[in-house]
Amino acid sequence: MKFFAAILLASAAMPAMAATNLVSNPSFETGFSSWQQFGNTNFTGTTGSTLGQSPTDGVRQAYFGAVNNSGGIFQNIATVAGETYRVSFDMYAASGGQQFRADFAGQTLVNSSYSSGLGYSSFVYDIVASAANSQLRFRMQHNPSYYLLDNVRVEHLEPTDPVPEPATWAMLIAGFGLVGASLRRRTAVSA
The missing domain is CATH 1.20.5 (Single alpha-helices involved in coiled-coils or other helix-helix interfaces)
Structure with missing residues (x-):
């Protein structure tokens, strides 16, 4: 009986496993590998510190400064229809932006200009997937300066009950x- 009590206590003391990030190259450490670019890709790339901002995760971050026409990146993520996923990312906006849009699984997460600027901020959304493959897409246009993006995550949330x-x-x-x-x-x- 003591043996069963010990097993029960040991399993209760085990830490919960961290959710696995389904995004490949989430902090742009290898440039845009695993990401597909679209639209206007001028003034777009990856870098270390820029605009006085250090990356929020790792040593690199992505920058987007498409002029006159938007451009961006996307990645297809394997999902399960009806299951919930947590999408998160860190974004910085220099003042004067025209468009920043993030979508996942056909749902718009954020669509704003952040024209007055925004310091590095974390965005977090819980989304129910509607298909076996969900696209994560970021679209940006920033004529006078740049948007910065880092620490992109998509995690499958286990049911709470x-x-x-x-x-x-x-x-x-x-x-x-x-x-x-x-x-x-x-x-x-x-x-």
């Missing part, structure tokens, strides 16, 4: 049966 599988129910019932049998045996020996 999952329904146990039949095998789990069977193990639970068998466990209660064994506990009951051992208690009955102990009572019979004591009498």
